[in-house]
Amino acid sequence: MMRCDGLVAVVTGGGSGIGLACVRAFAAAGARVGVLDLELSGVPEGPGVLGVRADVADRSSLSAAVASVAAAFGGIDILVNNAGISAVGTVEDDDDEQWGRVLDVNVSGVARTSAVTLPYLRRSAAAAIVNISSIAATVGLPRRALYSASKGAVHALTLAMAADLVTDGVRVNCVAPGTVDTPWVARLLAGAADPSAEKRQLASRQPTGRLVTADEVAAAVVYLASPATGSVTGSSLPVDGGMSGLRLPAPVPPAAGPAEPGA
Template sequence: MRLKDQVALITGSTSGLGEAIAKRFAHEGAKVIIVGRNQERGEAVAATIRGQGGDPMFVSADVTSEQNVKTMVDKVINRFGTIDIVVNNAGLVLPGSVIEMTLEQWNKVFQMNVTSTYLVSHHAIPLLLKQKRGSIINISSEAGLKGLKNRSAYCAAKAAIVGLTKAMAVDHSSKGIRINCICPGTIKTPMIQEIIENHEDPDGIEKEFLNRRLTPELGTPGEIAEAALYFALPENRYVTGAILSVDGGALAK
């Protein structure tokens, strides 16, 4: 159990990548905090982890609301006393070029991806600093490192997460806090499933997702969870400010 009794808060863990990360960390003995707005899904993820002998906690929170984030952190302190690991995973993709996107859609993508990462980090990092150790893992995307068609706001927001990761690493690494970033390529989660189902040519878009890669198949949530575990493990103390692509070679192509 490589994360035994570490307290790990994972945003957007009622589904998809966050759920896989929460389950992986719990398997390594972490006390995980499942965060999302959907009570039913959050309780279900927590129940599964509890059923496997873990000690999880579900907190219903909208991570774009500062009041919700403050209350969430207070609840975690009341229950576990501290936080050791934060995974800023909650995110949202809305399609469109800059001509097509409304200001409201643009702001929503930035709030969900960038502001949420700022807010959770802003309220959690002081706790990590008190104990002079901890790991923050920000989830960006392949879209944060290259241009993708019809994804103007998403590419810009995910690139901002790459920049924010480096800035946070510069500010806090000397105090024992490591801040790293994962850029996943397409992984079949509910987010991607919805994009495929709503597309005018579902088979075509799925082929397009695969054609961007060097690997014969798309990745799985479990593979992103393994990358997150690497960054979370205290023994990887020399790793900070790193941007790791887990994208089937999409960036190399």
């Protein structure tokens, strides 16, 4: 495992799903972790973990939360911009209010949180930002117009931030997961006519034939944040079961056998 001994990481949306897996992975790698979320009931208790209620759509709450983590742990070295919300539908399905809300949380939230954390990151000798993008940023998925647009923006924002901050010693990368088996996806599946069939369909579109686990995404996040990858910046690391890069032949149905007598 990549080590982050003595470093301080901040994870937005760290109360569940991928964010919570990141909190646990950073703690296992030797880091102290500040968890920023609206719901903190799932945050593990411990001397190296601090949960702070914060809303990535509210700059003042972010500023206060980040300052409290820095005060408690003596600084901040790593920021994981994980908080986000979903949207399902075509461009005809989501109204202007929904577009504004999703883009504000998923895109402006990344910029907002980064901006209030950068004064602390610039003081670190091992500063890193890891944004959570998505396979939806680069692969067209049906009924994900708004969500895909937001994650495409996160991908582009990652590259722009990396260019702006490289001379400040702050590395910026992103992880692009496929469909991850999280409570978020479970809630989406619950609205389907046949949740089990929908889950099988989601798993089958990834060449590995299964959903990605939150722990697998967290391992990639820790890898990119670790000082051991100090020359990696401006990159997007897919954790998608091969969905973005592999084109496997479709299964061939078995040939029909000879007709039974009397058929």
